[in-house]
Amino acid sequence: MVFLVAVPLSLGIAVASGAPVAAGLIAAVLGGIVAGAFGGSALQVSGPAAGLTMIVASLIQTYGWQATCAITLCAGLLQLLLSPFRVARTALAVSPAVVHGMMAGVGVILVLAQIHVMLGGRSQGSALVNLRELPGQVAAHHSRATLIGLLTIAVLLAWGRLRRPRIPGPLVAVAAGTGTAWALGWDVPRVDLPGSLLGGWEPPVVPAGSVLGIVGAVLSVAVVAGVESLLCSVALDRIRPPGIPRSDLDRELAGQGAANTLSGLLGGLPIAGVVVRSMANVQAGARSRASAVLHGAWVLILALSCGPVVEQIPLAALAALLMATGVRMLDRTHVRHLRHHREAPVYAVTLLGVVILGLGEGVLIGVAVAAGLALRKLTRLSLFTECSDGRWHVVVEGALTFLGVPRLTAALHQVPPGAPVDLDLDVNFMDHAAFEAIHHWRVGHERSGGRVDIDEIHESWYESAVTGNKTPVRRTSGIRWWAPWGARRRQPPGLDGASPRDVLLAGVREYHDRTARLVRPIMAELAFQQTPEHLFITCVDSRVVPNIITASGPGDLFIVRNVANLVPRHGSQSPDDSVAAAVEYATNVLDVRTITVCGHSHCGGMAGLLGGGTETDHLPALSRWLKHGNHSLAKFLTTSPPEPEEMSPLTRLCQVNVMQQLDNLMTYPWLRNRVESGRLELVGMFFELETAKVFVLDPGSEKFLTVPHEAPEDDAEDPASRGPILT
Numbered sequence: 001m002v003f004l005v006a007v008p009l010s011l012g013i014a015v016a017s018g019a020p021v022a023a024g025l026i027a028a029v030l031g032g033i034v035a036g037a038f039g040g041s042a043l044q045v046s047g048p049a050a051g052l053t054m055i056v057a058s059l060i061q062t063y064g065w066q067a068t069c070a071i072t073l074c075a076g077l078l079q080l081l082l083s084p085f086r087v088a089r090t091a092l093a094v095s096p097a098v099v100h101g102m103m104a105g106v107g108v109i110l111v112l113a114q115i116h117v118m119l120g121g122r123s124q125g126s127a128l129v130n131l132r133e134l135p136g137q138v139a140a141h142h143s144r145a146t147l148i149g150l151l152t153i154a155v156l157l158a159w160g161r162l163r164r165p166r167i168p169g170p171l172v173a174v175a176a177g178t179g180t181a182w183a184l185g186w187d188v189p190r191v192d193l194p195g196s197l198l199g200g201w202e203p204p205v206v207p208a209g210s211v212l213g214i215v216g217a218v219l220s221v222a223v224v225a226g227v228e229s230l231l232c233s234v235a236l237d238r239i240r241p242p243g244i245p246r247s248d249l250d251r252e253l254a255g256q257g258a259a260n261t262l263s264g265l266l267g268g269l270p271i272a273g274v275v276v277r278s279m280a281n282v283q284a285g286a287r288s289r290a291s292a293v294l295h296g297a298w299v300l301i302l303a304l305s306c307g308p309v310v311e312q313i314p315l316a317a318l319a320a321l322l323m324a325t326g327v328r329m330l331d332r333t334h335v336r337h338l339r340h341h342r343e344a345p346v347y348a349v350t351l352l353g354v355v356i357l358g359l360g361e362g363v364l365i366g367v368a369v370a371a372g373l374a375l376r377k378l379t380r381l382s383l384f385t386e387c388s389d390g391r392w393h394v395v396v397e398g399a400l401t402f403l404g405v406p407r408l409t410a411a412l413h414q415v416p417p418g419a420p421v422d423l424d425l426d427v428n429f430m431d432h433a434a435f436e437a438i439h440h441w442r443v444g445h446e447r448s449g450g451r452v453d454i455d456e457i458h459e460s461w462y463e464s465a466v467t468g469n470k471t472p473v474r475r476t477s478g479i480r481w482w483a484p485w486g487a488r489r490r491q492p493p494g495l496d497g498a499s500p501r502d503v504l505l506a507g508v509r510e511y512h513d514r515t516a517r518l519v520r521p522i523m524a525e526l527a528f529q530q531t532p533e534h535l536f537i538t539c540v541d542s543r544v545v546p547n548i549i550t551a552s553g554p555g556d557l558f559i560v561r562n563v564a565n566l567v568p569r570h571g572s573q574s575p576d577d578s579v580a581a582a583v584e585y586a587t588n589v590l591d592v593r594t595i596t597v598c599g600h601s602h603c604g605g606m607a608g609l610l611g612g613g614t615e616t617d618h619l620p621a622l623s624r625w626l627k628h629g630n631h632s633l634a635k636f637l638t639t640s641p642p643e644p645e646e647m648s649p650l651t652r653l654c655q656v657n658v659m660q661q662l663d664n665l666m667t668y669p670w671l672r673n674r675v676e677s678g679r680l681e682l683v684g685m686f687f688e689l690e691t692a693k694v695f696v697l698d699p700g701s702e703k704f705l706t707v708p709h710e711a712p713e714d715d716a717e718d719p720a721s722r723g724p725i726l727t
Helices: 002-017 021-038 050-063 065-085 088-093 096-118 127-140 144-160 169-184 211-239 249-266 275-283 290-305 315-329 332-340 344-356 359-378 402-412 432-447 461-467 500-526 577-588 604-610 620-638 649-665 669-676
Strands: 381-388 391-400 420-430 451-456 534-539 557-562 594-600 681-688 693-698 703-706
Touching (some): 002 315, 096 127, 096 332, 096 359, 144 315, 211 249, 275 290, 381 402, 402 432, 420 432, 451 461, 534 577, 577 669, 604 620, 604 649, 649 681, 681 703
Parallel strands (some): 391 420, 534 557, 594 681
Antiparallel strands (some): 681 693, 693 703
C-alpha cells in the first residue's frame, strides 16, 4: 500500500524540483530501505518530501544538479555527526506554528508552480512571478495536458469520497490520466527516465560559490529534513498501535543521515520522514519497520523492470497530483488549533515569508515572531484585588518582573493602612525589582499596624529572597487543586460553618478564579468533538478520581462509573442498558483503543456482596444491581487464595471482580471481535486506597503488579532495561 502511494508522489516531487526523475525513485528506495532499517521509528516511511521541493529547486538553479547532490551528501553527514550528541529533541523546540506555516507556504508555492505545468506551460523561478503570470497562462493554454490534469484531480477527489478504498487515490488518479492519454494517443509531455536507475550517473561535484552560501545550503537541507522527520516521528507516536515502542529520535536522526548520505552519493533527492506515506503505513496495518523496508524494495523493482510503463505518465498528471498535495498542506485544522492558542499570527507571517522571500527567510522571520510572542506571554502578569469583611485579598499570577512593578505597586497601594491582607503569589518567576517592591510595601504596611500573610502557591521566590537562599524551592504544602475541601490549608473567607451548598459554590468560584482561564483554550478546542482513546470503567466511590490516578485531562478518558464497577453480562436476565450503551458508543462511535476496568480496595459494593446481601436488604435497587456481581463472588469462592494468605478476603474479591468484569466484556460478540482482531485492548487496574498506588493486571499470572518506572533517557536504546510492559 505504501509503495503504491510513494511512486507517483516521488516522481512528482522530482519533476517539481527540476531534478532528474530517477532522483525521486532513488530517494524513495534509500528512504525506505536505509532509513526504514536503521531509523528510530518503527512505522515512519521516509523518501523525497514535498516540504523540501522549493529548497532543492533553488539549489539546482544556483549550483546545478551534481553540486546539489554534494550538498545532500554533506547534509546527511551533518545529521550523522549530530545524532550522537542527542540534539534531536532540540529540533522540537521550533514552534509548531512555524512548522505548519512553513509547510503551508511550501504548499502555496507548489500549487502556483504546478498549475502552470498542468495548463501546458512552464513554471517560473519564484512564486510571485508564477502568480503574476497566472492570468496569462490561464487565458493562453487550453491544451490536452490541461484536460489530463483536470481528469487527474477529478478522479482524486472522487476516489477520496469512497470509504476506506483498498487502492490509494494518487495511484488511481495518475493511472486514469496515463490511461486516457495512451488510449487517445495524445501527444503530451511525459516522464523521461534514463536507461537504468543509475543510468548516466556522475559523482557529486563541489559547489562553486561562497563558502558561507554553501554552508547555509547544507544547514538548510539538514535542519529542514531533520525537523520534518522528527516531527513526523512524534506525530506517529501519538497514534501508534499497542505494543509498538516510542520513536528513538536520536537514532531516527542517524538513520535519516545515512539515507541522505547515500542518496547524495547515488544522485537522489534529499530524504525526510513523510507524513502522508507514514499515515498510509499505519492505516494499512504496519506493525514493524519491515513494511517501510519492503516499500523501498518494491520501488527498486519497479524502477528496474517497469521503466517503459513509468515513461507513459504525463507530466500534467503528476503536476495535478502535486497541486492536490499542496492544497492538503494548507490544513485549516492547524489554523483553528493555533488560533485557540493565539499563535495564528506566527503561522501567517511564516507562510507569507516563505512565499514572498523564500523558505529560509520565511522560517527565520517566523521563529523571530514566535520568540517575540513567547517573551510577551512569559512576562504577562495578572493582578486581582478584593475586600471581604474588612480583610483584603490580593492575588498575583504570572511572571513578576520589573515590567510589572508599576501595576503591582498600584494594586498594593489600594490597601488602606492597618488592614489585614492575604497576598497570594502564584508566580513562576520573580526578579529582584519585584521582590524589593513587595518587601518594602510589606514592611511599611506592617509598621502602620497592618498584617500581611504571604502565601506562595508553587515556588517560594519571596521566601528564598528573604532568607538568602537563591534557589527557589517548590512548596509541598498549600492549596492544591486535587486536595479535598476539608484538607485545604485555609477555608474560603466567611465559610466557617457554611452549608455544603455554599462550600460547593465556593469551589466553583475558586475554579473560575484560578483554573477556568487555563483550561479554556483546551475546552474551546474540544467543544464540538471528543476523541478519547480510552474507556475507563470504575466505581462511584468518591475516593477514586480517574483523572488523578491516570494523570489525564479533559478529552482523554470516556468514563463510566457505577457501584462496584460492574459490567452486566451480555444477555443477562436483568440487563442494564446504561453500561451497555456507554460501551457500545465508546467502541462503535468514538472508536476507543482500550477499555479499562478499575477496582479499588475497601469497596462497599464488594463488601455487601461478600456479606451475602444482609447489609443491603434495606436498599432494594442496590440489591438488584449487586446481583450482577454474583459471577465475581462465584469465581472468588472457586479459586483458592494465595499461599500464604497475602491479602484480606475483601481485597481479594475486589481484585477478582476486576478480572470477572473483563470476562463479562468479552461476552459481547461485537466487542470480542474487536479484541481478537487487535483493534481493542482490555486492561485491568486496581487502586489501593491506603498507599494511593495503582496496580495493573498481568493476564498471564492473573496478578496485579506495580507499574514499572520509565527507564532513564540514557537507557532508552535498551528495551530490556525498561522491565516488562504490562497490559
